[in-house]
Amino acid sequence: MTDHQPQHAQHRDGAQQGHTAQQGHTAQQGGLAQQGVPATAGRHRGPGAVPGTVLVTGASGFLGRAVVRELLDQGHQVRTLQRSPSLVAGATDVLGSVTDADVVARAVDGVDAVVHLAAKVSLAGDPADFERVNVGGTRTLLDAVEAAGVSRMVHVSSPSVAHHGDSIVGDDAGPADPVLARGDYARTKAAAELLALGRDGASLHVVAVRPHLVWGPGDTQLVARVVERARAGRLPILGHGAALIDSTYVDNAASAIVAALAAVDGVHGQAYVVTNGEPRPVAELLAGICRAAGVEPPRWSVPAGVARAAGSVVEAGWSVRPGEDEPPMTRFLAEQLSTAHWFDQRRTRRDLRWRPAVSVDEGLRRLAASYR
DSSP states (O other), X not given: OOSSOOOSSEESSOOXXXXXXXXXXXXXXXXXXXXXXXXXXXXXXXXXXXOOEEEEETTTSHHHHHHHHHHHHTTOEEEEEESSXXXXXXXXXXXXXXXXXXXXXXXXXXXXXXXXXXXXXXXXXXXXXXXXXXXXXXXXXXHHHHHHTOOEEEEEOOGGGGOOSSXXXXXXXXXXXXXXXXXXXXXXXXXXXXXXXXXXXXXOEEEEEEEOSEEOTTOTTHHHHHHHHHHXXXXXXXXXXXOEEOOEEHHHHHHHHHHHHHHHHHHTTOEEEEOOSOOEEHHHHHHHHHHHHTOOOOOOEEOHHHHHXXXXXXXXXXXXXXXXXXXXXXXXXXXXXXXXXXXXXXXXXXXXXXXXXXXXXXXXXXXXXXXX
């Protein structure tokens, strides 16, 4: 339940290697334009310049699409790289895998900056897949970025990279730790963040942004899962339900990522957690989502220790027979639902010169309107 939430073993990096498509553009010219890359793409502009053409990886995902729309609204040209079309009018899509060096090199050619969201995001799955996409894909992208002379990059990470199972109470962004991170997703995202920040230097400025628990209308991950399980009577409250949890409305997460891109020359080499800054008891947040969708909030509870133990058992079973579905409970998910995790946002807001525009209550109103 951290960052852009786990989904049913989806890969937002893409798998249709070499195939490209365009939206809002017509490829009438030769060369790169016929491959989904506009011939008029902006070039590297030097330190201090505002990025013109921005590549967004993983733009077919919930948060990725929001980032593309935010960039377009601010007047940027946007190119995307992912498996399926971004479905955002005005963006130029390059379809392919972030693990394919040829596709990635074509995608980064001529861009001014990169926002990297592509990842394998799931509660379960083959550890090799997490490693290949989250670590290998990030390495492939970084190699291509450096070869193309791109000078700015926002690496979208996750607060789970620094979560070791204990409560987080008003902490800032702790160091990413692949050894102590919980689960294959968090472990490989931690390794990827260290890899990205390790490339930060004079010619390439990299900043890591960790959006926490992103939700909003159209969310097929957190919101859809909560609503589906509540409707089926399978959504318990773990423990007392009073653990305070931060979350991030999707528009706020997108605007923070774009703000980080604008501020990268002054904040590069650092990691920032992004939230609404409005911690709510987990039971209250889940109830708000349920009411917005018109379903009954959870009324029954399970002791947190029992849920963690059960999650460990279920997780072990899924490792033996992994499938397209995800386990109903894992130890990581039980920890996330029963321990506090909220963050100090003062450094994030100061350094990125950003504040969330949509409150949790307003977000719930928008969510309810979308269900109506």
